[in-house]
Amino acid sequence: MGLVCSTAQLACLCGSAACSFCCSQCPSCRNSTSTRIMYALLLLLGTIAACITLAPGLQNVLKKVPFCANSSSYVPSDVTLDCDSAVGYLAVYRICFILSLYFFLMSVIMIRVKSSHDPRAPIQNGFWAIKYLLIIGGMIGAFFIPEKSFGSTWMYFGMLGGFLFIIIQLILIVDFAHSWADAWVGNFEETESKGWYAALLGASFFNYVVSITGVVLLYVYYTHESTCALNKFFISFNLILCVITSIVSVLPTVQEHQPRSGLLQSSVVTLYVVYLTWSGISNSPDQQCNPGFLGIFAGNDAQNRVTFDKESIIGLIIWFSCVLYSSLRTASKSSKITMSENVLVQDNGAVEGRNPDAESGNDAKVWDNEEEKVAYNWSFFHLMFALATLYVMMTLTNWYKPNSSLDTLNANAASMWVKIISSWMCLTLYVWSLIAPAVFPNRDFS
Template sequence: MGLICSTAQLACLCGSTACSFCCSQCPTCRNSTSTRIMYALLLMLGTIAACITLAPGLQDALKKVPFCNTNSSNYMPSDFTIDCQSAVGYLAVYRICFIIALYFFLMSIMMIRVRSSKDPRAPIQNGFWAIKYLLIIGGIIGAFFIPERSFGITWMYFGMIGGFLFIIIQLILIVDFAHTWADNWVGNYEETESKGWYAALLGATLFNYAVAITGIVLLFIYFTHADSCDLNKFFISFNLILCVIVSTISTLPHVQEHNPRSGLLQSSIVSLYVVYLTWSGISNNSDHECNPGFLEIISGNDANARNRVAFDKESIIGLIIWFSCVLYSSLRTASKSSKITMSENILVKDNGAVRNAGDQSLIGNEDYTPVEGRNVDSEAGNEAKVWDNEEDAVAYNWSFFHLMFALATLYVMMTLTNWYQPNSNLDTLNSNNASMWVKIISSWMCLGLYVWSLIAPAVFPDRDFS
């Protein structure tokens, strides 16, 4: 429903007629939901544009454009030419993501300490979509005129730091997702005592562990050798041992006593993600003998094959996980697991606002606490479509939301470029040991965060985590 409402907001970019027609066909939804999805859509469009610049053959196609040709033409004077290599490749991804990240950083600063939609800055958050898109498009065009010089290397380090910070947010969301999944399925099993739910729990757990173990075996086969690759062996073995320890902790009686629904389902999800982070980390190892993927890239003679480096399996899986986390944070409502995983600022809170707070049919219900939700359409005598549920209190931290999306943009930038050092023509690629350590440390942080979510209720029994 939120996506449909966001489509209605997007139609408003095309004029009032398109907006009215689209809104008339849509169901009602909360303004906080539609706004978050609109920003997620903006981020997705930017990601698609960055992917297009990495498409094989695009550089050859640009050479046919008059102002990209070094020779004079009938259309452009010979002194009006640009180097179209800067319009494709890794540096093009950097330039596009630079503008999008800058936009979200500025929005994050502008939305500091906004408490409700009564704030004068609220229309900037929830409206002016045509202006926002035009500003970003203009900024991206201008970014291609930034001199190359040290831009790529400098922005790479910013991207690495921002990507690491987003991975931490991603860890929080994945741990929250694991707890929520287990809470729902275990709760359904306890209520119904259905063998179907028991089979689903057991099947999902075994499947996750089977995939994780298969991943560990494949990492040993393809990223280690009998007499070398000791660092890769350490990372794989150490993370395997940690996953076993974490799985054991989740089943301890003392942990089960304070967190009855903790179990192997959550541990299997976290273990699977840790295996992915391990693979992603050692894939950036600069030791080419222990990195078959990178060795294949640098030894190939096909230029198009080098261009396709940004679309390898690691990048695709990374983008799928990234998009799932962004969409999850845009639609997910904070629950009791958010208190343990510290994700209350990331997920939407239920502030109690309901549409048509004065509905007589709801009055008298002991569970009903009306919070007025203003709607401009209703005040004008029209049927409400997107209604304001944040007049008394915001449903999420606006400033932190934009900061998270800025970091998500930097993560996309680093993922599309495989965390390598940038080169505009992709003739040479440089692996990056720093990115290897970023991902390996992230895997340890993921396990640490999950263990904390298990033992926190036992360590602080007086604190309410329910």
């Protein structure tokens, strides 16, 4: 319903006639829900624009952009900017620079907004045409930013922001795993249907099979018998940790305090840790131990191209799923990020679909449910989207360091460690969610 309602808001960009027609066809919905989805759509459109710049057919066109055409006069002699290879990545950096700057600015503007009566509320919930024009104009202007050290400097901001978003993403994935298991175990306990029991076993088994398959492939393609000791350590160590985590999830003490804890959550976390391990060693500077996804199938010639490979696609799918999940989740779940009860979404006692204005004869479809208190922390919401933009920037560019040598185009030791450490943090966070009720029995962890 929120998506349909947001479509009506987007139609308002095209004029009053389109807005009136779409709104007349839409059910009523909360303004907070519609606004969040509109910002998620804005982020998605920005991501699509960044993806387009990586299309092979546009590389020749992008070589004519100002920062690339004038690179010889801007870049110091000890740094090489090869627009033939890196122009797509540098274009992504500029597009995401404007988008993240917009969300950071909105985060600052919306600090300490308490209700929709605040004068800043219309900036949050309206003026969509102006917002889109500002962002589009900013993206065009960003292509005139001289390269100099812009790319290499912005990369460090992107790496820090991407790492912070990975932490948020870890919390969301662990929370999703618990919510999924709670829902299915609850359905099984209520109905005692063997179908739900089979679904629990089937989903857990499938996740573990995919995880084991992934580990085997990592050993085959990213290690050699006498070399690649670091890759072997990462794969083996994370595999051992995943096994230990799965055992912990079914211990009697854990089951006593969390009866619905089980292998389904562990299988989801294990699958995500295997993905992070793959993503981490895919950024290893050791080219002998890092064939890259395309290098596995197309040989070493494809390894050092600017590409939008399967690793990036999987990363973007996980990223956007987390963005949507965080945009639509309830207050009880959002509190797990900042330990507060009004961070992202709060029901405020309102019923979805009830529009007080419509009940009084008004045709308004998007109704204000934040007159007394905001339904989510507007400033934190934009901060999270700014970090999400930086994460997608680093994902699209394979965590590429501008001005690095061409033989390490898709490699970055810092990003490798960011992802490997993130995998350890994911397991630590999940284990803590399992043992915390047993360690502190007098505290409420529901």
